[in-house]
Amino acid sequence: MNSSDGGTATPAASGAPRSGPRASYPAEQSAGSRRRWFVGLSVLVVVVGVALAWLGYTKFATPDVAGEATAYEILNPSTVSVQLTVTRKDPSEPAVCVVRGRSKDGDETGRREILIPGGTQTQIGMRTEVTTSKPPVIGEVFGCTMNVPPYLTQPAT
Known part of the structure; x- marks a missing residue:
């Protein structure tokens, strides 16, 4: 295999830039990285939901x-x-x-x-x-x- 078909030639392993189809895609993320993004976005959605609920309650609750x-x-x-x-x-x-x-x-x-x-x-x-x-x-x-x-x-x- 050579570096033009996405293979791993010895120059790529030594730190030289890769060429071919794999060079145009980002490196794969680890499962831990994806899990952190999911947890972070989930927490953000919950916080925004609670803030909107509180705002709606204070604005539209029973008036004085x-x-x-x-x-x-x-x-x-x-x-x-x-x-x-x-x-x-x-x-x-x-x-x-x-x-x-x-x-x-x-x-x-x-x-x-x-x-x-x-x-x-x-x-x-x-x-x-x-x-x-x-x-x-x-x-x-x-x-x-x-x-x-x-x-x-x-x-x-």
């Missing part, structure tokens, strides 16, 4: 406060009354909900912030009226938060 419109009534061409239920994890903390009225074309035509004071009940029902700039067709809760702005907690002067 949630509001839901349970009923609405159109009082006149510029006012809608909205009945809402607010659920809080910590009822002693105040919360604020934004209630809005929408017109037939889907535009938000009125908005109102409602302060839900701290208390003892985790779930509380409230009713409010929203003045609109167009005739309303629906009243709804836009969202709720535990971050109460100072102008809702300070007495008006």
Whole structure:
């Protein structure tokens, strides 16, 4: 055999560069090297999976406060009354909900912030009226938060 057909001639064994088909392929990896790559990639996949699960849980888990419109009534061409239920994890903390009225074309035509004071009940029902700039067709809760702005907690002067 000679070095042109991939054989091992004496010059290749002495450290001279190989030629032929085997020269274009990398040297085979040992079983231990492949095992280390497999274990390393497996650990990486598990760590990334746990990180994504934790991120999803913190982002989409049960919120601190949630509001839901349970009923609405159109009082006149510029006012809608909205009945809402607010659920809080910590009822002693105040919360604020934004209630809005929408017109037939889907535009938000009125908005109102409602302060839900701290208390003892985790779930509380409230009713409010929203003045609109167009005739309303629906009243709804836009969202709720535990971050109460100072102008809702300070007495008006």
